[in-house]
Amino acid sequence: MLAEVGLASLTIAFVLAxxxxxxxxxxxxxxSDGAIVSGRNAALLTFPALLLxxxxxxxxxxxxxxxxxxxxxxxxxxxxxxxxxxxxxGSQRGSLLFWSLLMSLFxxxxxxxxxxxxRRLMPYAIAAMMATLAFFLGLSLFIENPFERWWLLPAAPLxxxxxxxxxxxxxxxxxxxxxxxxxxxxxxxxxxxxxMVIHPPMLYxxxxxxxxxxxxxxxxxxxxxLSTGWIKATRTWSLIAWIFLSxxxxxxxxxxxxxxxxxxxxxxxxxxxxxxxxxxxxxxxxHSVMIQEKRGMLKLWNMLLVIATFSAVMFGTxxxxxxxxxxxxxxxxxxxxxxxxxxxxxxxxxxLTLLLWRWRRGELQDEHQFANLLSRESLFVLNNVVxxxxxxxxxxxxxxxxxxxxLFFGVEVTIGAEAFEFFVVPxxxxxxxxxxxxxxxxxxxxxxxxxxMALRLPLVxxxxxxxxxxxxxxxxxxxxxxxxVVLFAGYVALYEIYRGAAARRxxxxxxxxxxxxxxxxxxxxxxxxxxxxLGVTVIGIGVIGSSVFQTEVQHTVxxxxxxxxxxxxxxxxxxIRAQAVDGRMMNIAPVTLFRDGASIATLRPRIDDYxxxxxxxxxxxxxxxxxxxVLLIGGDHERATFRIYINPLVNLVWWGGILLIIGTxxxxxxxxxxxxxxxKREGARQQSAQPLPPQEGKKSIVP
Amino acid sequence: MSDISWEKPKNLEKxxxxxxxxxxxxxxxxxxxxxxxxxxxxxxxxxxFITVADLLPGDNYKGQTVRISGAVDGETIDYDSENAVIQxxxxxxxxxxxxxxxALHEALLDPTAPRLRVRxxxxxxxxxxxxxxxxxxxxxxxxxxxxxATELLLKCPSRFEESTGPEGLSKIPEHQ
Numbered sequence: 001m002l003a004e005v006g007l008a009s010l011t012i013a014f015v016l017a018x019x020x021x022x023x024x025x026x027x028x029x030x031x032s033d034g035a036i037v038s039g040r041n042a043a044l045l046t047f048p049a050l051l052l053x054x055x056x057x058x059x060x061x062x063x064x065x066x067x068x069x070x071x072x073x074x075x076x077x078x079x080x081x082x083x084x085x086x087x088x089x090g091s092q093r094g095s096l097l098f099w100s101l102l103m104s105l106f107x108x109x110x111x112x113x114x115x116x117x118x119r120r121l122m123p124y125a126i127a128a129m130m131a132t133l134a135f136f137l138g139l140s141l142f143i144e145n146p147f148e149r150w151w152l153l154p155a156a157p158l159x160x161x162x163x164x165x166x167x168x169x170x171x172x173x174x175x176x177x178x179x180x181x182x183x184x185x186x187x188x189x190x191x192x193x194x195x196m197v198i199h200p201p202m203l204y205x206x207x208x209x210x211x212x213x214x215x216x217x218x219x220x221x222x223x224x225x226l227s228t229g230w231i232k233a234t235r236t237w238s239l240i241a242w243i244f245l246s247x248x249x250x251x252x253x254x255x256x257x258x259x260x261x262x263x264x265x266x267x268x269x270x271x272x273x274x275x276x277x278x279x280x281x282x283x284x285x286x287h288s289v290m291i292q293e294k295r296g297m298l299k300l301w302n303m304l305l306v307i308a309t310f311s312a313v314m315f316g317t318x319x320x321x322x323x324x325x326x327x328x329x330x331x332x333x334x335x336x337x338x339x340x341x342x343x344x345x346x347x348x349x350x351x352l353t354l355l356l357w358r359w360r361r362g363e364l365q366d367e368h369q370f371a372n373l374l375s376r377e378s379l380f381v382l383n384n385v386v387x388x389x390x391x392x393x394x395x396x397x398x399x400x401x402x403x404x405x406x407l408f409f410g411v412e413v414t415i416g417a418e419a420f421e422f423f424v425v426p427x428x429x430x431x432x433x434x435x436x437x438x439x440x441x442x443x444x445x446x447x448x449x450x451x452x453m454a455l456r457l458p459l460v461x462x463x464x465x466x467x468x469x470x471x472x473x474x475x476x477x478x479x480x481x482x483x484x485v486v487l488f489a490g491y492v493a494l495y496e497i498y499r500g501a502a503a504r505r506x507x508x509x510x511x512x513x514x515x516x517x518x519x520x521x522x523x524x525x526x527x528x529x530x531x532x533x534l535g536v537t538v539i540g541i542g543v544i545g546s547s548v549f550q551t552e553v554q555h556t557v558x559x560x561x562x563x564x565x566x567x568x569x570x571x572x573x574x575x576i577r578a579q580a581v582d583g584r585m586m587n588i589a590p591v592t593l594f595r596d597g598a599s600i601a602t603l604r605p606r607i608d609d610y611x612x613x614x615x616x617x618x619x620x621x622x623x624x625x626x627x628x629x630v631l632l633i634g635g636d637h638e639r640a641t642f643r644i645y646i647n648p649l650v651n652l653v654w655w656g657g658i659l660l661i662i663g664t665x666x667x668x669x670x671x672x673x674x675x676x677x678x679x680k681r682e683g684a685r686q687q688s689a690q691p692l693p694p695q696e697g698k699k700s701i702v703p
Numbered sequence: 704m705s706d707i708s709w710e711k712p713k714n715l716e717k718x719x720x721x722x723x724x725x726x727x728x729x730x731x732x733x734x735x736x737x738x739x740x741x742x743x744x745x746x747x748x749x750x751x752f753i754t755v756a757d758l759l760p761g762d763n764y765k766g767q768t769v770r771i772s773g774a775v776d777g778e779t780i781d782y783d784s785e786n787a788v789i790q791x792x793x794x795x796x797x798x799x800x801x802x803x804x805x806a807l808h809e810a811l812l813d814p815t816a817p818r819l820r821v822r823x824x825x826x827x828x829x830x831x832x833x834x835x836x837x838x839x840x841x842x843x844x845x846x847x848x849x850x851x852a853t854e855l856l857l858k859c860p861s862r863f864e865e866s867t868g869p870e871g872l873s874k875i876p877e878h879q
Binding site: 262382385392396397401411413414416418420422423426427556633641643 | 722
């Protein structure tokens, strides 16, 4: 029953999405309000339909309906309830359904918030969002159906008797409950981690979120409404998508650090990079969009960026899901690969063709010219150049070089982590320098002398910090330089907040607290942005500390013996074998950790054995200063081997991430909802001029 | 008057041209720097990604850092935890396949498939290093015929993988 209801709601959602895309496009083209409203309603209905479909799958997961092959693949009778729910996105088919559910949720929210304010854009925006949704639902229905069930065909030849199918094949019978329970596979142990529980949904929300700005950009290009309306409608959406994408990347890093047991959090793997690419393009966009708002410049460039961000999202989805890209994240080659590549190419082509058409008609002309190399807009453009260069370098290393070499030379050429570092380190240095310079320059024009004056205090603080670091034992020149550049960007952010608060204090005689709070309340985006910059600074310090100064050793010791590493010592105390509730066998080696001779913690590194698949779980003692991270490599009651990593400042990466998210939330937090504002305005207008508003279906949307 | 009206646009034009030149120079410098980074990084870091069968015949790749992929033979895995040295053998995986699990399984059943001994120093024993895992290694083939790897990545699709069908479901059919 669950499978039937799920399949029916999935099919209804697909039909609704196709109808909404067509009705909205035709309605906008023929100026038919009825068709537009009908398209909107169909789009709104996709969410309840998909919610029902997802609910059916979650209920099936919770109630152990193993005949549904997805449930069979991602859970087993020992799976705890939390992982039964999160198994919804534990594998390809469920996560495609989840992706579609989030897409329909975002579409509904965009319609609710922007329907009244952006009348001319909405039909085309709905069409773009629904076309994307219809594509993903098509994949779910026809290629990766989460409601397929196992069937037995007793009359079929041996070896072809088992079949997974969404519809009941002729002559099929259901397999026995006991055989299904016995064979169910369970969630991949690598995914049984807090980071993995929320990392995929965050990443999907980020990916799905960037569909909204793209849809509005496409709507602006299709409708010719190329004023800053589409930018205003999508500004918040871009930031929301950016928050989720950032959170997804940070949580992915945290998962890798905790679970993969190599003491690191970023490995330049193609699939990791595929998720980082839209983030880079999106970051460029949320910066350059400010220039269009303030100065009416970079109209063509912003369109290009928003198209490129969505294109990168689609490419990232293809890279993560198709299995075509050789990566530790990809397993089977899925049938969804080529349709996805086709959709990516088609939607990018349509968007670029529309953009070219509008540009040739002269509708994307800038209102100002760049006047000064040191003006804020020029520095923002430079910042964009750095992000695009990072994008190109990472894309080239992950996909461009392997694909081109394979195509033209018949042998695949790849590059390792060290080559990526060679590309990106200078570009990140440039990014931090620009992060420091841009906030201090003015719109329009800045003289070198003026910029120099503003830079004095941050530069002095940076120099002092570097001297303190050098005096306290950090002698490596490269790291001192790195810390200097990163700290400079952070000091500028702090200095700007201080300058703003001091100005308020002087003119309004407010207390520091009141002045600071008022500053953030009155100019959320600017000061929220500075908190983001501070977050990026803290992340930078963490990355330098943990990558340049990491210590890594491996030793085998007898029970009761110690391993000394820097100012730490670790004593191997015991070896315990125990079975967990979910059936896995745990080999635990409790150790006592000493620092400067004093006992500071008991750690329990362990190896969990999930029937043929071992999982090494690190024991960690975390402080803001450093992580002591120990892995049990193997052992018994007599001897054990441990691998120890000391990762200085690694926790700053996560704390910086939190700061970055807080900053973006401050920048995004709405003062008032746009739809409500517009309703209020409309209400006031109607009260004064039109006492009786016309019925919705008869309103003209084209002025 | 006429002098003034002619001078102003000229100066303005001159200033605009000089600004344009500045932007152009900055653009060219940035482009050159990015291109330099890309080209030199690629030349230094590029590694052929080849199969065991490509690596073994002749001396084409001997001593050269390459990336290879092969199926892990579980019986050959030997981990010296005292010295943190892993040794095992990998078997050639045929170039084209749709299902990695099946390709790995078949590669290990083929007695004629080219095999290569691998040595990884200073490494923790990875969880995924087991029979029928796919190993992706970066390193070089030494004169001793052993592949000395500096990086080891593993994929293990045999379990927890969507494409594997249920085994033995048909043993106890339950008739509707």
